[in-house]
Amino acid sequence: ADKKVEKWTYSTCGYCSTGCSIEIGTNQDGIPVSSRGVGGADVNQGKLCLKGIFEHELFESPGRGTTPLIRNDFHDPWQNSDWDDATAKMAAEIKRIQSTYGRDAFAIVSTGQILTEGFYTLGKLARGVIGTNNYDGNTTLCMASAVSGYKRSFGSDGPPGCYEDFEHTDCLIAWGSNLPEQHPIIYWRMKEAQEKRGFPLIVIDPRVTMLAQNADMHLAITPGTDVVLQNALMHVILAEGLEDTDYIKANTNGFEQLQKEVQNYDPISAAKICGIDEDTIRHVARLYAKAGAAMNIWTMGINQSTHGSDGVVGLNNLSLLTGNIGKPGGTSLSITGQCNAMGTREWSSCSGLPGYRALENKQDREEIGAFWNVDPEFFPKKRGMAQTDIFPAIETGAIKGLWLIGTNPMTSMPNTARIRKTLEKLECLVVQDSYQDVETIEYAHIFLPAAIWAEKEGCFTNTERRVNIVRKIKEPYANTKTDLHIFNEIAKQFERSEKMTFPYKPADVFEEMRHLSKGRLVDISGMTHDLIEKNRGIQWPYTEEQANNGEQPPQGGKRLYTEPATFRYADGLAKLIPLPFIDNNEIPDEQYPFWLNSGRLVEHFHTRTRTGKIGNNNKYSPTPFMEMNPDAAADLGILHQTYVRVVSRRSDAVVMVMLTQRVPRNMVFIPFHFFDCVNRLTLGLLDPHSRQPAFKQSAVRIEHI
Ligand code: SF4
Incomplete structure (x- = not known):
């Protein structure tokens, strides 16, 4: 096809929940031939990641259904x-x-x-x-634990913060979230803000993710111990009188019960469970609680767990104890997965x-x-x-x-x-x-x-509650x-x-x-479709009354629960909920000595139904692989780029070994995108509140083939 663009049409990217505005260029025959960022006040400010840049290739990609x-x-x-x-x-x-x-x-x-x-x-x-x-x-x-956790703490689903919080925060803790691969444009915004403000970035993740590589502190906790760490941080905050007493009194109930529970999680015993040292726990608690405004963000590392909902409530507890909800730079923000996970929730x-x-x-x-x-x-x-x-x-x-x-x-x-x-x-x-x-x-x-993505018309809601419009590019x-x-x-x-x-x-x-x-x-x-396009997305809430009064839609800084006692429980108060920790996951043993972890790659989305078809994505990441620590591989006589059989109590899978220090000696990591691969092995015990599976906590052994 002639690649010369005759017309650019506004739309919204159809992969992740960042919600990037995008323009698709069509040639004189109406065939999509190019994609570009839009610029201005859009969430992505003109940037696109690898997936967005090649999104126009989706329309004619192989494997499309043609007729019922x-x-x-x-x-x-x-x-x-x-x-x-x-x-x-x-x-x-x-x-x-x-x-x-x-x-x-x-x-x-x-x-x-x-x-x-x-x-x-x-x-x-x-x-x-x-x-x-x-x-x-x-x-x-992916997001059920976030929904459940928000409902339990605040009385309703709905992330209270926004991307602009990166530009106001004094401390950011990322829990089980690998922004550079999962949400590259959110990562870019966070990094720009960090370079200007110099806030500490603390990453909690058992694996040395790309975000961990760029962090000021990385806490490589034992898988599944996040709730213990949260309780220990609150233990230190309360023991040292760093909580925001006025905020707690005006906005929450349940403080005494929470205080009683976290007394059980002193840093010395919590450090042993989490596999980190006690001084690190104290240091992070002080950094977080003494910051003028502090953020917790998270993705699947928290949600995909047998206690994913508790992990979300724990982050909400931390935010409420320190008065970090509803203020610029102070929030508890779930970084959502899919482009319209929010739309389906709403x-x-x-x-x-x-x-x-x-x-x-x-x-x-x-x-x-x-x-x-x-x-x-x-x-x-x-x-x-x-x-x-x-x-x-x-x-x-x-x-x-x-x-x-x-x-x-x-x-x-x-x-x-x-x-x-x-x-x-x-x-x-x-x-x-x-x-x-x-x-x-x-x-x-x-x-x-x-029909695929921009062969139709309508809205997506992104991570920060911004409703944006997908315009139809072609029939x-x-x-x-x-x-x-x-x-x-x-x-x-x-x-x-x-x-x-x-x-x-x-x-x-x-x-x-x-x-x-x-x-x-x-x-x-x-809102109307046209107003949404004109503003390159509008965050909710934006009411008819505001529109009739001529109030302009907010430009990116809209937060929930900014006024005292406006949470969605009948009394307007948020709940501080004690979280006793019970570890009921499959854990490594003599027979299956490795933790199995899984996650996303920057090139792919979900099960590759789309990105597996696009040359520019698939050629960079065409086959599954398994990250393995070189010392663990040496113990077993396994060489880089050789194939091994990974065996769990469920089934087995054959993958190529990638030796890397990203994973500790007792863990392997396999991306989740590939058919007949990591999810043949996963156990997926369920969170009792959200029914979300624990994808990241199974036990496996490695065999030569
Ligand atoms: Fe699309 Fe997400 Fe990439 Fe933005 S960051 S271009 S929304 S895949």
Whole structure:
């Protein structure tokens, strides 16, 4: 194709939650040929990372689905279908399964990747039409602990801080977060701010990540001991009188119980559990508590744990004790994973109802029922299964049908050998994806080919609650359809939808969301698609009243809980929650002597359904590998770049060895992106609050092959 750009169109990157504004250049034939940053007040200020720079290549990448496919048995060859037949077959299967086994026997697992208008419509379809309570997102694999922790501490989900906090902070602690690889543009913003302000960057991570290499202090704690360290830091803060007493009195309850619990975590005993020295704990506690403003940020190192929710609450406890919520540079900020993990949390109804409404709340059910024209009694009164509980329920026969949307559990779930056997048991598996070669399609009966990212229009919400717009760059590929269109077509197959509205235009769907957001924490009633584009993203809340008063949308510095006692519990107070530590993970032993850790590479995203197809990403990182400490390798006679078998109690995987000091002697690290690799080995015990799996704490041994 002619590479000369005739037109640039504004959009938002569709990979990670940084939320970078992007422009896609199309040539005279309308073919996307280039990507560039936009500049100005956008979150990325004109920068893009490796994934964003080559995002235009996605549109024509290999493996795209072209037309709906159907078959009666997963052993049968696929037959080409059309949208009418495929959606009719799907609806017939849903009705058959629900009438035979009950409404909840058909489950839905969605994603953090599609546009918010699609999420909202899927929620309406799942909760108001199909009526299954077993509807969840793959965000259970990444952000569920953050959601749960925010709710427990503050009474609601919703990250209180923003990127501008980097420019005001006096101390930053990053817990299990490797920004340069996971969120490169957030890293760039943080680093720019650090160079100007000189605040200490402290990294807590068992592995020497790229962020740890650039830190002022690196605490390589024993995997899974973060809650012990948090308690020990609070022990020092309280013992030395460094807490913010006025803030605690005005904004929290539970102080006495917390104080009592952290007395058990003196630095000497905590240091032994965490594998670091006691003076380091005291030093970090003083640096953090004496800073004028201090931030905690975290990603999967905290969330993907059997006590991920407690780890988040622990960081919130630290922030509340020191008055570091709602002020510039003082926050507890979850760095989210997927481009629209926030959008699904806010609007998809996965674990509740739209606008952070709860199924458990009668008024919430009635409000949504009245607006959607659904009898509120049709809604369940409490949340159903999380994704990680849906798969075991397929094994026991409680779930017979499953619709997977933009997610690939054959690669992404822990213990994938078990997932493979589980999927075989389904009477109906529907896979909706932009790619026809996604691994999970092997067991599907219906394939719905979806338009990709900027072949559709709508919004994403990023890590700092900034709603930004994805404009359509080109028409959907071949016979693919937008997710919104697909959901509407499926809704039409059910009589129950006849009294409801299912708008096809994303801007009309956004109008419904605006209406439902009024007066909620997640108030977007002052926004429109056009205003969002004009401002290159607007952080919520931005109310209709503010817009009508001519108040300009905030430019990047919007925080939650800035006024006293404005948390979302009825009394306005945040909860300080004591966290007794129980280590219930698989830990290395004689038979399986290594910790197995996993994480992301800068070149790839999730299970490589996209980045594995783009030459400029895949050529830098085409194969899986395992980081191993050279001393541990020497003990076993293992050489650099040779292949070994890694064995866990679940299964085994063959990988190439990369000798590096990044990992300690008793740990190996394997990126999670590759099929039939690290997740064959992982155990994935679940957090009791969030149901998120502990991907990063399994035990393995290494064998020669
Ligand atoms: Fe896209 Fe994230 Fe890279 Fe920004 S940092 S360009 S949002 S992948």
